[in-house]
Amino acid sequence: xxRRKSAPAGGSGGLAINAAKAAVIxxxxxxxxxxxxxxxxxxxxxxxxxxxxxxxxxxxxxxTIGGIYCAAKQGGGVIxxxxxxxxxxxxxxxxxxxxxxxxxxxxxxLLKVMIAAVxxxxxxxxxxxxxxxxxxxLRK
Numbered sequence: 001x002x003r004r005k006s007a008p009a010g011g012s013g014g015l016a017i018n019a020a021k022a023a024v025i026x027x028x029x030x031x032x033x034x035x036x037x038x039x040x041x042x043x044x045x046x047x048x049x050x051x052x053x054x055x056x057x058x059x060x061x062x063x064t065i066g067g068i069y070c071a072a073k074q075g076g077g078v079i080x081x082x083x084x085x086x087x088x089x090x091x092x093x094x095x096x097x098x099x100x101x102x103x104x105x106x107x108x109x110l111l112k113v114m115i116a117a118v119x120x121x122x123x124x125x126x127x128x129x130x131x132x133x134x135x136x137x138l139r140k
Contacts, residue, residue: 002033018073019107022085023092026066026120033058052109059113060120063089082125086117093117 037054040046046054064088067082074081093113 015020015070015074015077017080017082018070018081019088021073021139022066022081023088025069026062026089026094026117027087028061030058031063033062043110056112056116059116062116062129063120064124067121068127069124070121071125071128079122079125079129082121082123082128084121085124086121089117089121090114 034055037046037051037058041048041051063086066085070083070085071078093110097110
C-alpha cells in the first residue's frame with residue numbers, strides 16, 4: 001500500500017497561523033511607531049495636526065512588514081497571505097476598540113485604519129511576488 005503524501009506546508013491551517021503571527025508582528029511594530037510619534041509630538045518636533053497622518057502611515061508600514069512576513073512563510077498565494085494578515089490585524093484592532101471606552105468622532109478614524117491595514121497587507125504580499133525578469137527584445 002502506498003502512503004498518502006502529507007499536506008503541503010502552505011495549507012489553510014498554515015495560512016491562519018502565519019497570518020496571526022504576521023498580525024502580532026505588525027501590531028508590535030505599530031505600537032513602537034506610535035510611541036515614537038507620541039514622543040515627537042510631545043517634544044514639539046511634530047505638530048498635532050500631522051499626528052493622524054503619521055498614525056495611518058505607521059499602520060501601513062507595519063502591515064506591509066506583516067504582509068511580507070506572512071507571504072514569505074506561506075510560499076504561494078502571496079496576495080492572499082498579505083490580505084489574510086491584514087484581516088487578522090483588523091480583527092485585533094476591532095477587539096481592542098471594543099475594550100476601550102467609546103469616544104465621539106473616532107468611527108471615521110477606525111475606518112481609515114482598516115483601509116490602511118488592507119492596503120499595507122496586500123502591498124506587502126505584492127512585494128513578495130516572484131516575478132521573473134524577461135529579456136527585452138532589444139537586448140537579444
